[in-house]
Amino acid sequence: MCGIAGRILNAPGKVGRDLVELMDAQEHRGADSTGFAIYGTPRDTGYVLRGMGFDKAKMDADVADLVNVIRDHGADLLGDPQLLTDSAAHFCFRMEISDPRDLKAWVADADTLTDRIEIQSCGRSLEIIKDVGGAIAVADKHGVRDMEGTHGLGHARLATESSVLPNASHPFWARPFSDVAIVHNGQITDYFTWREKLERRGYRFLTGNDSELIAVWVSDQMKDGLTMEQALKKSITSIDGVFTFMIANTDGIGFAKDRFAMKPLVVIDHGGDLAMATEEQAVRRVFAEESDVINYDGPSLTGIWGVGNLAMAA
Template identity: 30%
Template structure:
């Protein structure tokens, strides 16, 4: 089941209200996924600075965070640490080793927030309508292959400024997981979607761009899936060759939008004159600034 939304702005017009539009789109997809929800938003970057988003079930762990040189912004069960790039890797390793903390994502622009609960509650808790940025993706989950947990919620991020949301199921994710492990890539959750995210990150680390990595997924990942992927400057969409999961896209001079159903796009400005289409099976769609 699950619901996916995404919005990639091509001009400045929608960037101040990106979060508002993503929130409305996400909440519209509630009946496709009432178990948990999450969003990734790409905001402004500061040269020489890296952001690390962490989550804790116990808010006291966030209040007690003491990271030298880091500015810490607490948002409900998450905290965004902004720190010098040359200390980010060591800090991330320290955070990952701290009991009770989960690293949601890192990068110069990305912030990821996800929790168990209805999309309307998740959006409110993290202040999604007030967020601004160039692009963002969101997911509402109906758990089928693993437990309803924060770990199982989307988006999944396995590389700097990269994330993925997924609707569907991969039949060969365990074999891909083992192959990635042999090549030094670990996947922490049981979710097949994190395997897909790690696959794309690994492919891009090997020199492919996002479009080429998505092309490779058609050969290496089996099952039925719709992927929406974000990078620091890009936005990509891919459906499997059967394409049994619903998907619709819309494009204007100001934006490109994705929704599992058209109703997720219906409130976007200019939708009445947008080019609206169903993305073709096994075709990579990719926009980049």
């Protein structure tokens, strides 16, 4: 089933808190794992990396290997890595780094380590936090409620076609393009056909989750120069299955719905102060009063909501 959500604030603020509410309200749609993509204060240079390593016992060595790859590409850490080690097997990290010489080349090299340690987001403002468990558990563990920003995405996963693994949670980063993330509700039925095609083009898949395909597919479209709007429209005829997915970048959030209109999307828009979710009762957690609700129920729909005010409040 899965549940997705998005939030755009009129002015930068506690977007993490609202996304936790949106996902807690939809936990019954899937409590296997929960994830958030949060767009904070955009920086002029440097990136924030979020990710995880899969063997806590080898954390120091694996983090050191990743840092070496960062340094090999002319970048460096801008502070000590933040490490979260309270899971049974995996650990999570957050790093701030200076600009590598060539982002794509660096990501390609860093991705050679993904059997041990995996970068799950890279952005001037994007940070992806994801883990196994429900919204409250993941939010408490990673301090999501305290994360401020302009907009973001959320996802509650009911695993169907692939395993419940922390890195198979949404959102997925459209690597190697910084600040692009997707969340998806549905099933991609031509996953293996597309995966084979994209792997032949050199893309690497890190999980068996069909939703990861959308992130990789979006990367391929961006590589070909398509805008978000063009990619969203093209996805409806290119990708098979039942889906509603959302893509976010630093400018806003877009969505696409399949040709069969099987997966809902409900939006409340208070003059650019927006909440989107799979279920209306979730957006009502953010806007409790009666509001005009927009149901994107029809087939083959796409849309983009822009972020009005990117300047972080003092």
